[in-house]
Structures are given as structure tokens and as C-alpha cells.
Amino acid sequence: MSRRDRLKGLFDDTAQELAAANYEESSSRGSAGPVRTMALTLGRMEEESRAMQEALLSGERVVELDPDLIDSSFVRDRLADQPLDREDELVQSIAENGQEVPILVRRHPNDEDRYQVAYGHRRLQAVKLLGLKVQAIVRKLDDTDVVIAQGIENSARRNLSYIERAVFALNLELKGFERPVIMKALSTDKTELSKLISVAKAIPAEIVRSIGAAPGIGRRRWMALAQDWNGMTAARLAKLIASGSFLAEESDRRFELLVAELARKEAKPETTEFDWKPKSGGKIAGRIKSAGNSFTIALKTGDAPDFGAYISRRLDELYEAYRAGRLQAGE
Structure with missing residues (x-):
């Protein structure tokens, strides 16, 4: 594959993944939100097309790097790492055909001998698992560029849950990023971003961590939980979230158990x-x-x-x- 084709693949894959992710989200969320999301996605695809042309014109080339010299992003977007194994489709594809699409990295801002990944976290994991060198484009990026690139990758991950998007949005705001940048990173609008951040602020971080990503729990249920939250709620749930039976459940089930506990009427103590x-x-x-x-x-x-x-x-x-x-x- 030529350099031009590989660079084109870097951006074409993004556009295709975004379109697929948008289609799936649209099917589950109704008509109003998807219209906005589709418009944002099309705008993102146009931006990626322009970025591709700029990359080609600037003569950027694909280089081989040691995966151990590449660190993850400076802002966390997932509640728990999901390591790949050799049965994963991406790992098998790279093992059979090689890494066809390069990742995007920048020089580490605090260590000139290392790099920081902006796009292609799963490809980096897969290549590292296989013990190979990683194909990468090294580009000069500031923190905002990295955040937006990371947001593009998140939008393409169809298993990125609502609460992970909410926590990612709040983390970006706490790191000082302006809301227009966060909206761009999450491919969302002002109203939806406000809802995401309000949910992440309302529910304590330790509760979110105890539940996990809850991929099957959508916006409405998280917003309902956030609206019902109060100062006494966490204390009431302390025994539940510390129990072995709770921790042994899948993430979606933990959310269900937590909501059921809150809905249960406590027996009034005898006078x-x-x-x-x-x-x-x-x-x-x-x-x-x-x-x-x-x-x-x-x-x-x-x-x-x-x-x-x-x-x-x-x-x-x-x-x-x-x-x-x-x-x-x-x-």
C-alpha cells in the first residue's frame, strides 16, 4: 500500500466508523438527537478530508516506532481499560495482513524520547500484543488537537457508553478546555454537552467507578439517577456497593441493583x-x-x-x- 493510500485510510476509516456509530446511536435514541448528530458527523468527515489533503501536501510520512515508547493520552476517557486478546478481530486482522492504517502520535510534551498517541489506541494495543513495531504518523499537535483526535476515536467506538462520554466531557472541562472544544471532541451540541457534564457532576465519581461503563444504560436512565441524587444517597448505598455480590455482577446489572436499592422504601425504625x-x-x-x-x-x-x-x-x-x-x- 502506498503512502498516499495509507494516509487516506487513516481518515477514511474515521469517517466510515463515525457514520456507522451515528447510525446505531440514531436507531436507539429517536429522531431529534440523531439529526443533530448526523450534521455534526458530516462536518467532522469534511474536516477529516481536509486534514487528509493537508497531510498529503505536507509530505508526512509513516514511520515505525517501538510501541513501548508510546504513552496513552493525557486525559482519560474510559472508566476501565479493555485489553485486547488474540481472539479479537482487529488483532487477527493485523496478524494476517499487517497494520494497514497508521496511528497518529505526537512527541511527548514532557519527554522528548517518548510519544503520546492521539488516534489509534486499539491499533496500538493490538500491535503491542503481537510484538510488532507500530506504523505511525508523527505530527506536531497541541493539547486541543489531541483532545479532538481522541474525541474522533471515541465517536467511532460503538461500545463507548453514555456515562463514559459524560465523564470524558467533565474531565476535559476540569482540565480547562472550553466548551466549544469539548463539543467538537464529542461531536455533540451545547445542550447535550450540558446534560453530559451535569450527570457526571451530580453522581459522585466513586459511585460511577463502582458501577462501571454500563454499556446498556442510556442517557435517560443516567439523567434520572442524577436528578434523584442527594447528599444522603451515597451513604445509603455504601453497604451495597461494598458487597461482594454487587462487585461480582456485570456493569449493567450493578446499575440496576443500585437503582432498585434507591427505589426500595426503608423500613421505619420502631419508636x-x-x-x-x-x-x-x-x-x-x-x-x-x-x-x-x-x-x-x-x-x-x-x-x-x-x-x-x-x-x-x-x-x-x-x-x-x-x-x-x-x-x-x-x-
Whole structure:
């Protein structure tokens, strides 16, 4: 294959993958979103065509690099790495036909002896697994270029889940990228980007990590979870997400279990109430009531005001003694 054909393949594959990914997403999301997505995809394909022409005119050439000298992107887009094995279709294709499409890399900004991949993460994994040198185009790229190239690759990955897109969008914003750049990287519009970022902000990162990519869970269900989230939710789920049975489930099932737990009505704790009188006798009596998260003591008769004031002045002292006792007991 000539250099011109290989460079053309780099961009043609992107356009074809984007179109296929858009078709699949359109089928599952309805009519309004796909129209916008298709327009964005066509615009991306035109940009890639122009980039191809520029690459050809600038005389860029394909070089062989040691895969061990190439690092992943500086911003994470997936919740968990999905390593390839020799049964993977891409690995088998490269093993039989060689690497027909080069990856895109830049010089590592912090180490002149290393590189950073911008596009072609899976091809890099496959070549590394096979113990081969990787075919690559080395291009001068800034951080924005890398983010957009990474976004193109993400758009072409048909198994990239909604929550991974949301987390990727939030990570980019936290790294200081402007929203127009993030929109371009994710092939999305302003409204959809706002929804993605709001979901990733609403649900704590540790909860998202515990669920995983959840490839079968779409936008509406993640948005519903985000809207229902509150400060007490995470504490209620702590026992569930730490359990071995939860961790043993597939990612989609973990999401289902979490939602089911939130929907379950907690049983109200029983209320206990009783009278109190000092064993040594005296002019005082009390009514004690414990109900869930509340505990009340009502004092009455002669000594009630003075004894109540005595307790109030010593509440800090009593609470510190209580905490010290719990610490000593290892609780």
C-alpha cells in the first residue's frame, strides 16, 4: 500500500466508523438527537478530508516506532481499560495482513524520547500484543488537537457508553478546555454537552467507578439517577456497593441493583418510649423517646429546670466523653 493510500485510510476509516456509530446511536435514541448528530458527523468527515489533503501536501510520512515508547493520552476517557486478546478481530486482522492504517502520535510534551498517541489506541494495543513495531504518523499537535483526535476515536467506538462520554466531557472541562472544544471532541451540541457534564457532576465519581461503563444504560436512565441524587444517597448505598455480590455482577446489572436499592422504601425504625425516675429518688421525672435519628428527654416536676440547665452546660463534656469511649472501643 502506498503512502498516499495509507494516509487516506487513516481518515477514511474515521469517517466510515463515525457514520456507522451515528447510525446505531440514531436507531436507539429517536429522531431529534440523531439529526443533530448526523450534521455534526458530516462536518467532522469534511474536516477529516481536509486534514487528509493537508497531510498529503505536507509530505508526512509513516514511520515505525517501538510501541513501548508510546504513552496513552493525557486525559482519560474510559472508566476501565479493555485489553485486547488474540481472539479479537482487529488483532487477527493485523496478524494476517499487517497494520494497514497508521496511528497518529505526537512527541511527548514532557519527554522528548517518548510519544503520546492521539488516534489509534486499539491499533496500538493490538500491535503491542503481537510484538510488532507500530506504523505511525508523527505530527506536531497541541493539547486541543489531541483532545479532538481522541474525541474522533471515541465517536467511532460503538461500545463507548453514555456515562463514559459524560465523564470524558467533565474531565476535559476540569482540565480547562472550553466548551466549544469539548463539543467538537464529542461531536455533540451545547445542550447535550450540558446534560453530559451535569450527570457526571451530580453522581459522585466513586459511585460511577463502582458501577462501571454500563454499556446498556442510556442517557435517560443516567439523567434520572442524577436528578434523584442527594447528599444522603451515597451513604445509603455504601453497604451495597461494598458487597461482594454487587462487585461480582456485570456493569449493567450493578446499575440496576443500585437503582432498585434507591427505589426500595426503608423500613421505619420502631419508636421506643418510656418513663424515667432517679433510683435514689428526688423531685424529678422524665419521659424518654427514641425514634430513628431522633432522641428526646423531657424532664418535669420540681428539679427539672435546674437539672436540665445542669445537663445543657455539660453537653460538650458529655459528648467528648462519649466519643472517647467509642474510640477506645475501636468503633
